[in-house]
Amino acid sequence: MPSSRQDLPAAAHVEAVEAPMPQPLLERPGVRPASVRRVLRDLGLPYVSNGVIGLIFSASGPMAVTLVVGTAGGLTEGQLASWVFGILFSGGAATLVMSLLYRQPLGFAWSIPGTVLLGPSLQHLSFPEVVGAFFTSGLLILALGATGLVRRTMAMVPMPIVMAMVAAVFLKFGTDIVGSTQANPVVAAPMVVAFLVLTAVPALGRFLPPVLGTLVVGCVAVAASGQFSIQKGGPVLATPVFTLPEFTWAAQLELVVPLALTVLFVQNGQGIAVLRAAGHNPPVNVFAIVSGAFSLINAGCGAVSACVTGPTNALMTSSGSRQRQYTAAVVFGVLAMACAVLAPTLTRLMLATPREFILALGGIAMLRALQQAFVSAFATTFTLGSLVTFVVTMSGTNLANIHPAFWGLVIGYTVSRVLERPDHQARS
Structure with a gap:
């Protein structure tokens, strides 16, 4: 007796074979979560270096922005310390859990x-009132x-x-290297030289990763x-x-929608x-x-929204094997x-260093990510839409209290849909 599948018309058979599987709402890891033994086996000096640099970057310039905004807004010392505790602890916890679960470097922080x-x-x-907006925006993001x-x-x-x-947002990190070297050559110039030497001489770079060497010299x-x-x-613990x-x-x-x-x-x-540019598949x-x-x-904790962080993820994927980069996030x-527990002490330590040290370190660590962003944006297709996105984001357009990067995406995509139709047709 012939099977029911053989009785299907040819077109129906093709449709049954080629029908796409619905994508699940929650993306599955696709791998087993990393165990402690696996983490220790995959951990290495480059990944420790990238993780430490990522923390220094997050807990310095971005932290300073938080303190400036909070102080200008009349927050008490206790409220500020609680804010710092919240953003560091939640960012660390989300990064740790997600990176172990998906075995990818999935870094979280807070919205600068x-x-x-x-x-x-x-x-x-x-x-x-602002805290009320924090709660509502969190619910909206979740929904x-x-x-x-x-x-x-x-x-x-x-x-x-x-x-x-991304290139427009990251560009400032590159120009910060030049600005900090001019403003404070005693600190920044040796850092630049150390990075160039360790990068140019692979034997030295294998012994001391360039970014870690830059940190030490700085x-x-x-x-x-x-x-x-x-x-x-001042207090030691938060x-x-x-x-x-x-x-x-x-x-x-x-505040909620912005x-x-x-x-x-x-x-x-x-x-x-x-x-994605680093070869990962984020959920x-x-x-x-x-x-x-x-x-x-x-x-x-009276703190601003949590989010995935572009710069810190760029730092954690800046070197090493893609399969082991999750250890930098760990x-x-x-x-x-x-550091969240020691937030007041950490803040004092980071603010005790000259501003140029942080700017030079962050800029040098971000160079490869900045290079990759430009190559990905302008190497092949959608170049006009990419250019418009770059220009609008750089312009600082701030409509409806929403960051210019959002408007860069909206305007750049709209221009691309109108003027780069062949690229979109080829993509579909």
Whole structure:
């Protein structure tokens, strides 16, 4: 007796074979979670170096932005310490869990653009009102991630256009190397020389990774020049403070949508693009859901939204074997949670170093990621859309209190759809 499959018409048979499988809402890891034994086996000096550099980068310049915005907004010392604790602990915990689960370097931190847009808001809104907006934006991010809308939306935008946005955001890290070398040559110039020598001489680079060597030389230069000035006193351990939220229309309308869009399409978009460029397969929907969940935890500490971080992921994927880079994220996560407990002490230590040390270190560590962003954005197709995205993002256009990188993506993609139709047809 013939099978029912043989009785199918040829067209139906082809359709049955070629019908795409529906993609699950939550992207599965595809590998077993990394055990402690596996982490210790994969761990190496380059990955420890990248994890440490990522933490130094996150806990220095971005931390300074947080302190400046919070101080200008009239936050108390306890509220500031709680904010720092929240963003470091949640970023470290999310990074550790996700990186072990997916065995990829999936780094989380907090929204720096979101922190910046809070500056004007804290001048006319009370802190409880701002915290209420933190809670609502966290719920909105979580809900959008749960619908699968984020993955579908990001899949529409071609990778070169996304990487053009990344290139525009990362460009400042490159120019910071030049600016810091001019402003403080005693500290920055030896760091640049160390990086060039260790990169040019592979035998030395294998013994001491270039970025780690840059860090060591920079620390020596700071100490030798007498530019390390730490303030004594103050608390050693952080004490989280819960601020009772107030939900007012003024704060909700002003902050919720900009915070959510900044996290999902600017911050997470950068991180996803960087990870894909490094050969990884990040879980877009899971990123959104985890960002929303940890944003709610941050809000409980009076802190801004959590997100995937482009610069830190770029640092953690800057060298080494792709299969072992997750260990850099493990190092980052463990150190971030430890530093969260010591947030006041850490803040004083980082602010005791000259600004040029942090700028030069971050810029040098980001060079490869910046190079990759430009190559991916302008090497092949969608070059006009990429150029428009780059220009709009660099222009600083800040409509409706939303970061210019978002508008760069929107305008660049729109121009590309109108003027680069053959590229889009070939892509589909």
